Amino acid sequence: MTTNTDLTTRPPRSPRVRLGGFAHLPRLIDKARAQTSQTLGVYEYGDASLLDREFFRFIGITADALLAEVSRGGGDLSILQWVLTNATRSLLPHEIAAWSHWIENVPGLSTEARAWFAEFSASLEPPRPDVSTLFEYLDVDDYVRFGGQA
Template identity: 65%
Template sequence: MNTSSNARVEVDLTQAPPRSPRVRLGGFVHLPRLIDKARAAIAGKLGVYVYGSESLLDQQFFDLTGISPEAFLDKVRENAGDWAILQWVQANTHRPMQAFQIQAWSQWLETLPGLSPEARAWFAEFSQSLDPARPDVSTLFEYLDLDDFVRFGGQA
């Protein structure tokens, strides 16, 4: 990722995973990962990842903030850094949020086994298919971290 102030920030998710959903920005879990996916979407380099309404975690963030996936992409297209994007998010939520509210939402999201009956069923099937068995993989975030690691050459 190029981080010089005047250069376009590109993320190529065909070469490396986005940041872990556990990484926080302004207290929001998933926000740095969402930024990575938005940058990759803009560059046409999402790989197997999905952005926006097709992603359960992205949609949870957009539902919480009231920001649309399109408006978020527009902000990221301005080549804003993470801090500027966070400030924009805070200024554009449909209702002001206190730090404790963001913290509560983040903790809730971080411990979910799945976000829908279909996702929970799929997750249960995935968990049972791991060889060797991984009883430590019980939440969506744990799955995403493991999947990102294995997808780019790690061993489960």
């Protein structure tokens, strides 16, 4: 199985795609695979990414630890098992679902992020009142980055 992901030619999966109930995890895995193959492109992995940091804080593992696991070449299911095994505490399905719902609907994770997001939203041409969360922004940005029109 090939696990290389080239994010210079296509976007990572939408942050809405879930694995084991976790929003953002498949996207995070795509970015980690691209990081290991040095094809991350304009995307950010680990501490440079707001969403990545929130995932790692929730799970209690580090970006480097996940990167090391991903570099072993396993599929999504084996990486999910590794995440669950290495989380700093056992997570119940409803905790994962609640975190995923929260992260999917948050407009910004910090004062700076909210200010940036407000500026970004105001700059969209044509105006996009439907883009009000980070996930919506990422979906639009990924689409536009690879040739779509907002």
